[in-house]
Amino acid sequence: MDRFLSSAINRIDSKGRVSVPAHFRAVVQKRGFTELYALRALDIPAMDVGGLDLLDRYEERIAQEDPFLQTADDMSFFIHGDGAFLKLDQDGRITVTDFLREHTGITTDVAFVGRGLFFQIWEPERLKTHGQQVRERLLKLRQAASSARAAGQATNAGVTAGQPE
Template sequence: MNRFLGHVTNRIDAKGRVSVPAHFRSIIQAAGHTELYALRSLHLPALDAGGPELLTRFDNHLDSEDPFAETADDMSFYLHADGGFLKLDGDGRITVTDFMREHTGISSDVTFAGANTHFQMWHPERFEAHRAKVRQRLAEKRRQENLTAGKS
């Protein structure tokens, strides 16, 4: 299984390091990467992290946009300039930088959440809150669909 799935929360140690879940590491390693690239999610207080292909995914989307629109420029800037590298040490840990803390609110613990082709890093409580919200929204949507479909 070469997908980022599930979620785990690990503690940041006194030196500001945190272990990337072994399962995620093995996927990264299998893909032949020793470095990760991280973006600050636009809509969420989380980081999107993964190998370089994290970018190509968005790049493809960029190509489909009007290259003269301001949005495209913004996107490009966001992707290529606003990101940061996460260097894995010998034990599969990364150091949590201010770059990450600012955007996510991460302080003492980090929740790693799979997102299929990449993964996310969250403040545990915010992750939990988001999870609850997502469930609620999806359940709501399902109810709506049942209402309309149920008439037949």
């Protein structure tokens, strides 16, 4: 498997280290990441962590912006300046710096969340809250879609009553 999937919660030890889940480490190796780069997610208290290819995605986006405008500058500052390298020690652990704690609110435990091409680092309680919010939003999306379909059928009223799929 070459994608970051699933999630796990690990404890920070007295030296401020935490194990990256073995499964994630395998993906890191498979993808050939020589170093991990972490940047602060924009609207949530989480870090996005991945290889340097994480930047590619954002840089593409920046390239689309007018370089004379503030937006491009802001974005560049964000991804180039507001990131940090996470070094894996030989037991597969990283040290949780204040840089991480500040933005995530992490204290004693760290939640690792797979996101496909990268993974995220969360404070476990906040992650839980966020997860619930995500589910609610997706559920709304789903209901909106199905009621829209129902409304569509209503215009065909009575011609074809609901066919049980």
